[in-house]
Amino acid sequence: MVNGRNVERRTILKAAGATAATLGLAATTGCGGDGGASADGTVTIRYAWWGAEDRAQRINKTIALFEKKYPKIKVKTDFQPYLDFWKKFNTQASGGNPPDVFQNAIGFLRKYDAKNVLLDLSEQAKAGNLRMDGFRAGLEKFGEIDGKLLGVPVGSNSMALVIDKPVYTRAGVKPEMGWTWDDFDSAMKKIRDKTGRAGDSGMYGTMYLYDLYLRQNGKAFFTEDGLGFTEADLTDWWTKAKKGVEEGIYSDPKKVAQIKPKSALAAELSGGEFTWDNFTVRYSAEGKSEYALAPIPTTDGKKTGQYLGSLMLSASKRTQHPKEVAQFIDFMVHDPEVAKIMGYDRGVPATQAQFDAYKPTDEVNKAIAAYEESLVEAGVLEPITPHPNGADICESAFLRIAEELGLGKRSVDEAVKQFFTESKTALGT
Secondary structure, X not given: OOOOOOHHHHHHHHHHHHOOOOOOOOOOOOOOOOOOEOOOOOEEEEEEEEOXXXXXXXXXXXXXXXXXXXXXXXXXXXXXXXXXXXXXXXXXXXXXXXXXXXXXXXXXXXXXXXXXXXXXXXXXXXXXXXOOOOEOOOHHHXXXXXXXXXXXXXXXXOEEEEEEHHHHHXXXXXXXXXXXXXXXXXXXXXXXXXXXXXXXXXOOOOHHHHHHHHHHOOOOOEOOOOEOXXXXXXXXXXXXXXXXXXXXXEOOHHHHHHOOXXXXXXXXXXXXXXXXXXXXXXXXXXXXXXXXXXXXXXXXXXXOOOOOEOOEEEEEOOOOOHHHHHHHHHHHHHOHHHHHHXXXXXXXXXEXXXXXXXXXXXXXXXXXXXXXXHHHHHOOOOOOOOXXXXXXXXXXXXXXXXXXXXXXXXXXXHHHHHHHHHHHHHHOX
């Protein structure tokens, strides 16, 4: 999955916190889908995802193609906004009747595996019903947890710096691969001094950027069973964020809060902001300027700490139709016509066949594809750090507490202590 100033991202993180209630699941026997096959051998599987109406229209078109290829498999669909999706999913899962196949993200894999919700798709891959070859940049490993295949990527994205090109040009700043955090700080001051605008929208709550910074320094936000950094590390990060606001190189969080849901970048409160590359479409829709993707600053001029994230398709351990579910997932991640319909709605296609099948014609999506290709060519991509059970709650807490810190409701020390207190509870450490 997975990037905190984008509206959808913000909603996702709040929803993640809302899913913290423990699922009391029964044993994993029982039925899923429609409970069996019809007299003519036709089976029905249930497919659920989150997203807006546009995504639903695209997915329904791909389902029509699937049912044409597999006339004995019918697909019942259900989509919700993110908050509603997880509320409904939790209710269904705790009642023993989750959808057969559903959209998922890495922060939830260990959580729902621990609740006996997720089907290990490895056997279906061995049986030839699900191909796990042909994926880009090692994405076939993205949904593997503890030796089990719990999710199959449908798209990819990576963290990037989205910039207002005219602002950077006026300031005489040209970010290039390998620039350092010192270079970045100097650039922010130039933008402030030459354009009268904050250089960046701020770093308080951008958890996945902080993860990259930690990875650049030999650590990570998460380990397999907990947090990979100390209270002192987070104190340094949030102190730097606070200092940047005071110096005017980062946007005033109070002003950013006032213009929500519009982004600080599109509202011309900053010259750039860190987010997921496939969210770039947002800025062109919201703002009046020309936007571009720039490289992540580094500690040593080389290591960015980046990885490809992804939305995934997971299956229910209770499904009565594991073969048909595997065939459905296989179709959705490999079929070239699916890519032409979905475009970059869920990120850049995860498989090479789909990547080659869809060639964007608009400049924004061309830039997204070029950015991800540049990361592969530069050799900076690394495996993502495993997320522990409870990661979704930690992520939600990080965003909420960081926002409170930015608005002056907590001191840095108070915010750090609160985050670690909540995280230890969520992670059981």
